[in-house]
Amino acid sequence: MLQNNKVLSLEETAIALRKTLLTTIYKAQSGHPGGSLSSADLMTVLYFDELRLRPHQPKWPERDRFVLSKGHVCPVLYACLAMRDFFPMEELDHLRKFGSILQGHPDMKRTPGVDISTGSLGQGVSCAVGMAIANRRDQNPGRVFCLLGDGETNEGQVWEAAETASKYQLDNLILLVDHNGLQNDGTCQDIMPPRDLAEKFRAFGFQTYQIDGHSIPAILDVFERIRAHQGGQPYAVIAKTVKGRGVSFMENVVAWHGQAPNEQEYLQAIQEIEEGLS
Amino acid sequence: MLTEERRAFLTQRARQARALTLEAIYRVGRGHIGGTMSIAELLIALYDDVMRVDPSNPSWPERDRLVVSKGHAAPIVYAVLAMKGYFDPKLLDTLNANGTTLPSHCDMRKVPGIDMTAGSLGQGLSAAVGMALANQMDHRDSYVYAIVGDGESQEGQVWEAVMLAAQRKLEHLIVFVDDNGCQVDGFTGDILNMRPFDQKYRAFGWHAIYVEDGHSFDQILDAIHQAKQTPDRPHAIILNTVKAKHVPGAENTYQSHCFSLTREQLDNSLRNL
Amino acid sequence: MKALRDAFGDEILALGRENPNVYVVDCDIGKSCKTLEFARQLPQQHLNVGIAEQNAAGVSAGLATCGKIPFVSTYAAFGSMRMCEQIRQEICYPRLNVKIACSHGGLTPANDGASHQAIEDYGIMRTLPNMTILVPCDYYSCRSLIRAACQWDGPVYLRFTRDPVPFIYRESDQFEIGRARTVREGGDVAIIAAGAVMSLALQACDLLHSQGIEARLLDMHTVKPLDTAAVTAAIQEIGRVVTVEDHNIINGIGSAVCEVAAGLGRGVVKRMGVQDQFGESGPYFDLLEKNGVTAQSIADTARSLVTGEN
Known part of the structure; x- marks a missing residue:
């Protein structure tokens, strides 16, 4: 029953998160809604259940760290941080504006709660590996979570980082692949077939899981299994998701990778999210 | 299956390639011995038995191409090219010398028969993929071969190229991984273990073959034959090799990657061949 | 446009x-x-x-x-x-x-x-x-x-x-690699620019003209090999040069022009561009302005070279 309440509460939070991030992008008239929405449920469970954080002490050394390697979906991260009170909600109105603390891609020097600056794809996993090695050597219990895109695994650097994570047996590193099947120019299948991502990560020495990235219970469950697992291996969670999830006209449409909605689209999107189309 | 006679001939050729290489490196004073010796049989198998090339016309468009991505293995590539008649073997005396046309790493602008400049690790496979794509688009049936080091495979660019080759179904691309187990700073297993290579290549959609003895002509040629029988996928042939093969005292040591040969070591090696 | x-x-x-x-x-x-x-x-x-x-x-x-x-x-x-x-x-x-x-x-x-x-x-x-x-x-x-x-x-x-x-040329205009194009002729000051900031440089020429200063505006579309003849002419005939680019002032066109001037041992060059700092989110022209690149500031810099006021 307790578990059920938790699931219901997180599902409500996910709705609020989707509304907040869309409002942020709408007001900025610039940003990336597709991948923000596809990762919204993963981000909900991370920021409202799994990550150990102190919003009023963003640099708490023993925190769980989060690396948004697919930096362009920062609206979902900024919305989480604001909703968790890392900074006032009003800051969201300034996304991508001149002088804002909320840059077009995450900037650790400006935004409380952002652990590393990202934006050029394929680089975040290496940073996450560095953090995980440092925590391991400092006997710091903080874990490192890294969210990356499926298209992003085209970058060879992702595999360099994977080799290193495997070498150092980083079981404090959890990669989450937002496997929404679309990238900027088209479907992943057309641009660069991802094949079986779990098999690839297994071949690079990872303990892998495949889940429905929009199922709150499944996401909760995978984190529980990872916490219980003792294997001396880094983890890769391949989360099957839908780009633009929750907004009918954005779902699985490549064009919504990096485009802001107009007023009519925005109002319809908010209505659909409230009605829980997802 | 090779005839006894053919096997003996190829063995003799590999012996000659090693000797020419060691002598050239000895004259320079220092050089990449480990990773040249580990691919002697492979190069001889390719140039004497497999590749469609014309040494009198190195830029023949229909030729098979070879990209030696581990460009530091240049001395033995030069030795084999000289043996094939691409240029006068006397040139090998000028390896690395001031004004030479045979620089320490493979150089397509200076050496007839070299299809791609190399030297910075991890980059050659991309070029080989580009060549195989050009052949595919021009409907040429030529093969592109590439030799990639095991340590080199730690470079992410290798895996970028691997993904593209699989997507484009480059069945006329054959990549050899010289899995000699050593890199500059140590054993690859200690530095950054990439084994098992065949599992990784398969996970990325390739046809992969593991060759138990990467110095056996029978096994190398058999693997190439198998590759050519397998359609729709690029091929990775993982060669289990010995770094500094046939150099007494240096075999299977990472210190053999680049070192100075004494006169005694050279003589010992030549006798040992 | x-x-x-x-x-x-x-x-x-x-x-x-x-x-x-x-x-x-x-x-x-x-x-x-x-x-x-x-x-x-x-x-x-x-x-x-x-x-x-x-x-x-x-x-x-x-x-x-x-x-x-x-x-x-x-x-x-x-x-x-x-x-x-x-x-x-x-x-x-x-x-x-x-x-x-x-x-x-x-x-x-x-x-x-x-x-x-x-x-x-x-x-x-x-x-x-x-x-x-x-x-x-x-x-x-x-x-x-x-x-x-x-x-x-x-x-x-x-x-x-x-x-x-904005369009600056006509469809029939042909361009040669390594040969700078003179957009405006003038003898009081030279402005050497390239890329999207050219329109700002042109506006600056108009502002200068209204003040009685005629600027020679060179379109240095080939950064390398640099048209050293055109740069040399600007330095020897005019001697006062402003470079304008949407690039770090380090190692861009300004630096290339300075290299020529240093070789000649004469000429004064003012480099305008990104002031060796990273950008940030914001409207394009605001970002340029933050780095001191506007039509007005180009004109002011050029005029100060001509009048000798800082």
């Missing part, structure tokens, strides 16, 4: 139709780099290697060894930095016929912020031997220079920008 990236999309399509060896190698941003039409019409001359820029450089090198003329298409930040060493090793050193065609140069990916802005790109490329660098300023010159690059045997880095920019 028309964007330089559109010039690339239009010209590369024309070139591809004329010559089956002209290839485009995309890195999953074909949409922004305007190569989609090329991909649609000429699929046999098109590759999309995914988000894998280093591989794109190497694949293009391989294609070039087989007689193709590949244009790698990506953003300037990635084309000049993520694949820098691959360009050096596999393209410039063996002098292969690969073109690196980059959109979103300078501060133009304005809202995207510092990660996507490229204020260092041609400065880095300038130090690579065998590299030619083109920084066009309007749609027509851009098309003409892309064509010239295609005919040029060897590596070329082309820098385009994202936003529409």
Whole structure:
């Protein structure tokens, strides 16, 4: 029953998160809604259940760290941080504006709660590996979570980082692949077939899981299994998701990778999210 | 299956390639011995038995191409090219010398028969993929071969190229991984273990073959034959090799990657061949 | 007004139709780099290697060894930095016929912020031997220079920008690699500019003219090889030079001009551009203004050189 309440509460939070991030992008008239929405449920469970954080002490050394390697979906991260009170909600109105603390891609020097600056794809996993090695050597219990895109695994650097994570047996590193099947120019299948991502990560020495990235219970469950697992291996969670999830006209449409909605689209999107189309 | 006679001939050729290489490196004073010796049989198998090339016309468009991505293995590539008649073997005396046309790493602008400049690790496979794509688009049936080091495979660019080759179904691309187990700073297993290579290549959609003895002509040629029988996928042939093969005292040591040969070591090696 | 990236999309399509060896190698941003039409019409001359820029450089090198003329298409930040060493090793050193065609140069990916802005790109490329660098300023010159690059045997880095920019030339104007174009004639001060800031430089010329100062405006569309004759003439005939660019003032056109002036041992050069600081999210012209690059400030700088007031 307790578990059920938790699931219901997180599902409500996910709705609020989707509304907040869309409002942020709408007001900025610039940003990336597709991948923000596809990762919204993963981000909900991370920021409202799994990550150990102190919003009023963003640099708490023993925190769980989060690396948004697919930096362009920062609206979902900024919305989480604001909703968790890392900074006032009003800051969201300034996304991508001149002088804002909320840059077009995450900037650790400006935004409380952002652990590393990202934006050029394929680089975040290496940073996450560095953090995980440092925590391991400092006997710091903080874990490192890294969210990356499926298209992003085209970058060879992702595999360099994977080799290193495997070498150092980083079981404090959890990669989450937002496997929404679309990238900027088209479907992943057309641009660069991802094949079986779990098999690839297994071949690079990872303990892998495949889940429905929009199922709150499944996401909760995978984190529980990872916490219980003792294997001396880094983890890769391949989360099957839908780009633009929750907004009918954005779902699985490549064009919504990096485009802001107009007023009519925005109002319809908010209505659909409230009605829980997802 | 090779005839006894053919096997003996190829063995003799590999012996000659090693000797020419060691002598050239000895004259320079220092050089990449480990990773040249580990691919002697492979190069001889390719140039004497497999590749469609014309040494009198190195830029023949229909030729098979070879990209030696581990460009530091240049001395033995030069030795084999000289043996094939691409240029006068006397040139090998000028390896690395001031004004030479045979620089320490493979150089397509200076050496007839070299299809791609190399030297910075991890980059050659991309070029080989580009060549195989050009052949595919021009409907040429030529093969592109590439030799990639095991340590080199730690470079992410290798895996970028691997993904593209699989997507484009480059069945006329054959990549050899010289899995000699050593890199500059140590054993690859200690530095950054990439084994098992065949599992990784398969996970990325390739046809992969593991060759138990990467110095056996029978096994190398058999693997190439198998590759050519397998359609729709690029091929990775993982060669289990010995770094500094046939150099007494240096075999299977990472210190053999680049070192100075004494006169005694050279003589010992030549006798040992 | 028309964007330089559109010039690339239009010209590369024309070139591809004329010559089956002209290839485009995309890195999953074909949409922004305007190569989609090329991909649609000429699929046999098109590759999309995914988000894998280093591989794109190497694949293009391989294609070039087989007689193709590949244009790698990506953003300037990635084309000049993520694949820098691959360009050096596999393209410039063996002098292969690969073109690196980059959109979103300078501060133009304005809202995207510092990660996507490229204020260092041609400065880095300038130090690579065998590299030619083109920084066009309007749609027509851009098309003409892309064509010239295609005919040029060897590596070329082309820098385009994202936003529409005013027309400065006519469709019939032809441009030659290494030959600067005089946009305005004048003898009081020289302004040497390139790229999307050319229109600001032109406005500055108008402002100066209204104050009785005539500026010679040079379009230095080829950053390398630099038209040293045109720069030398400006220094010897006028002696007062302002350089304007959407690039770090370090190692850009300003630096190149200073190198010529230092060699001559005369002339005063004021470099205007990005003040050795990273960009941030914001409107393009606000970002330029933050770095002191506006039509008014260009005019003020030029006038101060003429009048001798600071």
